[in-house]
Amino acid sequence: MNYNLTALDISLVDPITLLFLFKIALVIGLSIYTLFSLVTVRQTVLLGGTLKTDVNPFFKIISLMNLAASTFLLLFTIFVL
Amino acid sequence: MFKACFSDIWEHPSKVTFMGKDKDEKLILLMRRHIITNLPWAITGAALFFLPMFLTFLINLGEITAFDFLSPGYISVLLIFWYLIVFMYFFENYLVWFFNVYLVTNKRLVDVDFLGVINVQVTDAPIENVQDVTYSVSGIVETVFNFGDVKIQTAGERREVEFEMVPNPSYVQDVVSDLASGVNNEL
Numbered sequence: 001m002n003y004n005l006t007a008l009d010i011s012l013v014d015p016i017t018l019l020f021l022f023k024i025a026l027v028i029g030l031s032i033y034t035l036f037s038l039v040t041v042r043q044t045v046l047l048g049g050t051l052k053t054d055v056n057p058f059f060k061i062i063s064l065m066n067l068a069a070s071t072f073l074l075l076f077t078i079f080v081l
Numbered sequence: 082m083f084k085a086c087f088s089d090i091w092e093h094p095s096k097v098t099f100m101g102k103d104k105d106e107k108l109i110l111l112m113r114r115h116i117i118t119n120l121p122w123a124i125t126g127a128a129l130f131f132l133p134m135f136l137t138f139l140i141n142l143g144e145i146t147a148f149d150f151l152s153p154g155y156i157s158v159l160l161i162f163w164y165l166i167v168f169m170y171f172f173e174n175y176l177v178w179f180f181n182v183y184l185v186t187n188k189r190l191v192d193v194d195f196l197g198v199i200n201v202q203v204t205d206a207p208i209e210n211v212q213d214v215t216y217s218v219s220g221i222v223e224t225v226f227n228f229g230d231v232k233i234q235t236a237g238e239r240r241e242v243e244f245e246m247v248p249n250p251s252y253v254q255d256v257v258s259d260l261a262s263g264v265n266n267e268l
Contacts, residue, residue: 018150026155030162033169040173047180050193050201054096055085062172070165073158081154 023081030074037067086179089113090248099184099191100203110185110256113178114246115228122174129167133160183244185257190233190242206242210235211261216250233257 041063048056084091091097091111098108140148151159177195184191187208194202211233218229229250233242247253 019152019155022151022155026158026162033162033165036169040169040176044176047176047195047201050100050203051180051182052098052100053085055082059176066165066169066172069161073161073165077158081158 023077026077027074030070030077034067034070034074037063037070041067087116089116090253099193101205102186103188106189107187108184109187109260110183110253112183112185112244112247112253113181115226115248117222117226117228118246119174119178122170126167126171126174129170130164133163183247185253185260187260190257192242192244204242206233206235206237208257208260210237211257212236214254214258214261216254218250231257 041060044056044059044063048059085094085096089112092109094108094111097111102108139145180193180195180201182191182193184193189205189207190211191203191205194204196202213234214231215234216229216231218224218227223229223246226248227250228246228248231244231247231250231253233244234240235242244250244253
């Protein structure tokens with residue numbers, strides 16, 4: 001019987017390793033998204049200063065809620081999942 | 082509220098002001114690109130929204146087992162993440178449309194260009210510098226929905242101010258011409 005398996009073979013066979021790689025990819029993706037959400041919050045503040053309308057506070061609230069949701073999802077993926 | 086969120090042309094807008102507005106300055110017109118110009122990204126966004134349902138249907142139809150290693154928890158997180166991305170796509174495109182405005186006041190023309198995510202460019206031209214105002218409507222969609230470009234030649238350093246894809250360009254041209262001739266006659 002030949003037991004000479006490479007690391008790639010093991011990762012392809014073992015579902016737990018595959019799940020771990022999937023989790024890493026998810027964390028990286030969510031981190032980038034969270035960073036982008038942070039930029040959006042700053043952007044809504046800056047643009048709200050350029051053109052002031054009565055709907056600007058809603059944009060800020062929406063972008064903050066989006067940031068909160070992405071942060072929560074990132075932390076959930078890292079610590080709970 | 083609806084008007085403030087979705088109007089592409091707004092005469093004497095209430096509760097709207099902009100950075101650098103003088104106390105005696107009156108906002109006469111606020112314009113954005115015609116609302117129909119948002120259709121391409123709205124269709125793309127709708128397609129992205131329905132993509133997971135379509136993929137689920139395909140996976141069930143083909144009895145594909147490649148994703149069986151994913152637990153329901155992972156699938157839920159993946160779906161929520163996907164819909165956050167779709168939401169961000171809609172929100173960013175809407176912000177670009179909402180804050181890309183052309184303003185006509187009794188003193189000047191202001192063009193706020195919001196390019197992509199982090200680039201903002203604001204240019205203005207005094208109304209007394211306006212020399213020539215022309216508009217163009219070209220293409221089937223523009224003709225059907227009555228929108229086009231208004232080009233304003235000025236005497237200042239910045240030679241031309243362009244309002245792109247604004248609704249009712251003939252009316253905009255008329256307003257700017259009337260304002261310019263009124264101001265120039267007063268001088």
